[in-house]
Amino acid sequence: MTASVLGPAPAMTPRPVPWHRLAWVTWRQYRTTLLAMLGLLAVVAGVLLARGHQMRDAYAAVQACAPQASAACRFAFLQFRDSYGNTGPIGALFVWLPAIVGGFAGAPLLARELETGTFRYAWTQGVGRTRWMVALTTAGVLGVALLSAVFGVLISWYQQPLIATDIQQRLHTSFFPVTGVAVTGWALAAFTLGVFVGLLTRRVLPALALTLAVWTGLAFLASSIRDHYLAPLVTSNQQLGSGAHPIDQWWTKGGAHATDAQINQVLQGIGVQTDGGGNIVAGPGSGTIDPVQYLTQHGYTQLTSYQPGSRYWTFQWIEFGWLTILSALLLGASVLLLRRRPA
């Protein structure tokens, strides 16, 4: 029925399939994902560049205002802060970018093979499943790292005038994890988590959902431990340096921590109360006396713990470090599991 006949089989060679052969396999595997990611990058870049240039023009106008101390210039600055200080829906998107870049590349990698049964094809080819997995995850890690770094640079560039005017702090939780090297760490964590979860769930959609859920939990956890990467500084100065990220505030008297009850007792004199959360609220009949000054006059000192803005890069590398270790562990666990996992 067929005229074609197999030629003689070449001599058997048990040496492994060379890596460069896997380059094409990798490209074919990720092509669609890569195109989708580049599309997303184009959209995000378009929005950020357009709004970023608009913001820079507005910022230039604020800077050009003279004299800087005048009420008109102060007003211009406040207007600038009101229009650009709140990133709104774009800001919400920023936070998810590393998860989207990593999760959508990582979760389907093994889950799709397992879901559609094509692993029976892929893992019985001469290359072997370990080499196949190493090639695909290496390419995935590099691609995800590069793409997330580009997103990070874009977001950094966009926020630069807000950072310069101290409207936004670089250590703030909506900025810190999506810039610098941390953004790459978070994207790699999403990618490796996706690969690992995909191997466990064997289904693409549950793998993706679970990856995003676990990643979000991890991001929440990180935002609370980030303040303690290094011991916070404490100051009685009301004015923290530019870029400082405040953590906590409390009152002391004679070196001892002052309770809310003590503060309230003192503040009764001017008809002001604390709200229990440490904030001071004006009660009915309160005068024009500044409660903070009033407390200071009575021998109380307000202390603030904070992280100085200069620690940004130290914290970036700390966050990148532990996320990279976590990613390496997840990848190692995935490879081990893949080698043993019965199909």
Add this chain to the structure above:
Amino acid sequence: MNILETSDLGRRCGADWALRDCTLAVPEGHLVALVGPNGAGKTTLLNIAVGLTAPTEGAITVLGDIPVGSPEALDRIAFVAQDMPLYRNLSVTDMLHLTRNLNHMFDIAYARDRLDDLAVAQKRKIGKLSGGQRAQLALTLALARHPRLLVLDEPTASLDPVARHDFMATVVTAMTDDGISVILSSHVLAELERVADYLVLLTQGAVRLHGVVDDLLRQHLLVTGPAGTPADPRWHMLESREAGAQQILLVRVDSPPGTPLPVQWEARPVGVEELALAYLRESTNYTRPVSVEATP
């Protein structure tokens, strides 16, 4: 050289054994039919043989003394899994490139020629191919790797009769032209009867019967005698039924061929399907696997 050698191989799935006490030694150069009902452990055995699944107990080697799943084994064994899993969103051409890049050797010219002969449009997405074309593509990809052993899991289950015939013809051609060994599983024995020359019968996770088909047929007889006549004590009775005043027995004869039958008994040779069915029915009161040594 044995293409497949197992001893006390077993795999547990939860509380049940998908395969148990499987001891086999299949010599090379055969088209081996792995037959059994659904859930007999055929897929489990094949998955272990191609390195997809690890056995719970026992030992297995392929193509001489090569461990399963090793680079050599992966290189020399081509596997076509049940339902031909291929990337449906890839074109045929991309699938050829993919397989070429995932293997040491891949005869892409042979693959292209064969697909042209079969009139498979190579620009088409695999998801748009017919079932028969997809099966032929999967088989072509496997053959173009120049395997020493071709393993096919239920390859014809989803094919229509014409596609099934074409598929089997390709397998037989590859066997005779290239001298490769083939292991093929099926729950339909009829389609293998004409092509398979080695039979492995599995039921409930255990091997019931295995050997070269001709030897198996030589050692089994369908004997007919008057009802009530005692049977020869050297016969191992597999099945008996009464037809009027006659009783018909399917027996295994352990005595050398040519031994005269007891008086009043007549014998005729048995067919492969008949034989397999008898062993499948008998499996409920089965005692030990039957192995027939190849006669020199």
